[in-house]
Amino acid sequence: MKKAIIVGCGRVGSMVAQSLSQGGWDVAVIDKDPDAFRRLPEDFPGKRIAGIGIDMEALRSAGIEEADVVLALTNGDNTNAMVAQMARDIFKVPFVLARINDPLRADTYLELGIPTVCQTTIISNIILDKLPKGEY
């Protein structure tokens, strides 16, 4: 079974966790606030770890040494970038992704070889795309 670790159990993190889990993945979720796990369905089969993502012990107890994928999806850009780099450079996880809000910084991390998703750019583009053509 493929194993994923998701750091940050907000709206985005919990939704991705649930989808992967339903798709047959073994998913562990880390969040510093234990209350955040209420966003997961009650029968969510994966691990819930209350801890901070930049703590190696929290990552280890989530099973990072066997993980195929680490997704850093908290609302802190720097936390996400650090988690993704720890996963890639220290724990040698094959696929990592960091959610970054600041478009400038997203580009920087891309240059460092860290795949990023910048919601600011994505949402802006979608909004511009939805506008009637030729009116902006």
Add this chain to the structure above:
Amino acid sequence: MYVIIVGGGKVGLNLAKELLRDGHEVLLIEKNKNRWAMLERDLGEVVFLGDGCEMRTLQEVGCSRADVVVAVTGHDEDNLTICQLAKRKFNVPRTIARVNMPQNEYVLKALGVDDTICGTRIIYDLIKQEIEVDQVHHLATFKEGGLDIVEITVSEGSPVVGKSVKDINLPPRCLFLSLVRGNEFIVPTGDTMLESGDTIISLIDRQEVGRLRELLAPRGGK
């Protein structure tokens, strides 16, 4: 030297003051407006309001001209980002990060920060030296090379009493630098006889301090 400090807490403020006193060019970046206003009243125009984790801020303060960037915020992930941007985007030759969680010292170094400083670790090491090796006085610690200079007084029960230096089984990487006997100062040679109450100053591999103490001042001895 042009030093950029990010994070205007107690550490950042006092660091800025010391560096200014030594005649360096200093710029202190603080993102909280209230804190910034307070710092500015204290230090004047060297305090900059902005987020040091953002490219734009670092551009505005002339980061590419900096000799050193020191990140001393209370968040390890922010300090990492600051140092990485400074290094990779602005080619700053030396970056130093304060580490708040001791286990992150390794992480930040592995991810490219030149040097890390962890208050918890430093205080812990000092306490450990006091507690674990109570008969050992640490006179100097060399970060590079793992060497210490320590002072140990030979106890009555030590197996080295009455023996010459060349006949005792010293740990590896250990050198006796001097010996104080009463008011007398002796530069020890292989033939120097050791007496109880001698105070020996040695240069030694940090890992071997425990063995040297067991030899000169064994636990349970007087």
